[in-house]
Amino acid sequence: MSRRNSLFIGLILAAVLVGLTACSPLSPVDRQPASPVDHAIGRLTSGDASVDLVLRAEGGDRWALQATYTFPAGRYTGVLLIVARSDQPIVQRQTQDQIAELPVVLRQELPDLKPGQWVNVSAAVQLPSGDMTQLGVARLEAVAGPEGWRVIELSSAAAPTPASAAPTVTGAAATASATGTVVTVPVVTVVVTGPAATATPIPSTGAATATPQPPTATAVPPTATPAPVAAAVSISAPAAGASLTTSAEVRGTASAFENQVTIQVLDARGQILGQQQALVQAEMGQAGPFQVSVPFPQVTLGQEGTVRAYVVSPKDGSVVAEASVKVRLVGAQILPTRQPTATPTPVPVAGALVEISEPAPNAILKDIVVVRGRARAFENELTVQVRELDGTVLGQAQVIFRAEPGEIGEWEARVDFDDPATARPGQVYAFTISPKDGSIAADDVVSVRLAGRR
Secondary structure (H helix, E strand, C coil): CCHHHHHHHHHHHHHHHHHHHHHCCCCCCCCCCCCCEEEEEEEEEECCEEEEEEEEECCCCCEEEEEEEECCCCCCCEEEEEEEECCCCCEEEEEECCCCCCCEEEEEECCCCCCCCEEEEEEEEECCCCCEEEEEEEEEEECCCCCCEEEEEEEECCECCCCCCCCEEECCEEECEECCEEECCCCEEEECCCCCCCCCCCCCCCCCCCCCCCCEEEECCCCCCCCCCCCEEEEEECCCCCEECCEEEEEEEEECHHHEEEEEEECCCCCEEEEEEEECCCCCCCCEEEEEEEECCCCCCCEEEEEEEEEECCCCCCEEEEEEEEEEECCCCCCCCCCCCCCCCCCCCCCCEEEEEECCCCCEEECEEEEEEEEECHHHEEEEEEEECCCCEEEEEEEECCCCCCCCEEEEEEEECCCCCCCEEEEEEEEEECCCCCCEEEEEEEEEEECCCC
16 A cells, blocks of 8 residues: 555544544533622621621522521521521521531522512521520512512611611612611612523532622612511411311411421310421511411310410421410211110219328429329329410329229329420329310329429
């Protein structure tokens, strides 16, 4: 083969190799998605603590919220970030109460919502005492198209603006200040513009303040942030005496920490048949309506029941507000296939009696208590509870004592119970129910002191 032919064949092979390389799949490096892009929302402040909020476009339809908390070292013991949705009563909550270094950065993926729906973002810091100090609230609205979200409200929880101080708005962050005073941040509108996929990538330094594509901000007249109201709750439905079978449609009004209200359906003994969380439809810390359906198993015997709604303290979990409505729980209807030939249906014991002799009044209880007394009860059965003053049952035991039917007998019960977080008053409560309608036929109570876990 001539030298010229060899050179020609070599050129052809080189061209084929170049073509194959051009058609081959991209390497893993080539297929890596675009870098996340941060869009600054603004800063919420209260006193010497602040949080910077950033919308992060992570490519495609994925968006996340990044909150960077800063405050004097040792001044606070924890941080809190809450995202509440408009389309369903779900709250996504993040906490960090063991702060190793500052700033503290929390990240929360944003849910997929239809255009026009929104999420409320609430940020808070925790004092060494356990009290929460709210920094403020931002509201983000879902929009159609590649923009993904727009921020329609940014309200700090700081003190009202002094008459001598005029707040200003700078870029995406709304700030205002006066000498020695932190003032209310006005409501601003921030619209994230441009597709997330084509936005300029930010350097991968992990800094929460990177803003490669600054959003626009249009200031509107300052709006006073409503002061948080005291915890409260009321029930408007069901009505007192309403008959319930397997579910309760509960409506009411409340103001609560994190806008959360707990709804319970209790039987005649105070046992929980069903429980659900309801979300108050209002700005964080403000009063508003709530509605929730609470399913529960049907009771065997018809009896009096209770629908209870309560709000707990963010400091120690104690109940700070509650309301209840007495209702009628409809029992299951079981029809016999033939006439009974056995002993006639039992009737309530005449003169039902329950007495507690131990523990003594004001005794200090922790973890376990042995309760003694005497009783006369249907089928010689009674229930013994350790509970808080608001009726919250911490522990319970069933007792069957020895005695002739209709006679008084001695009884003893060991009750294991969950200690509350802190020391507080409590009760030892014993009762027996009527076989006729499930109501309490006799009971007794002793006031005690619950030692608490600390």
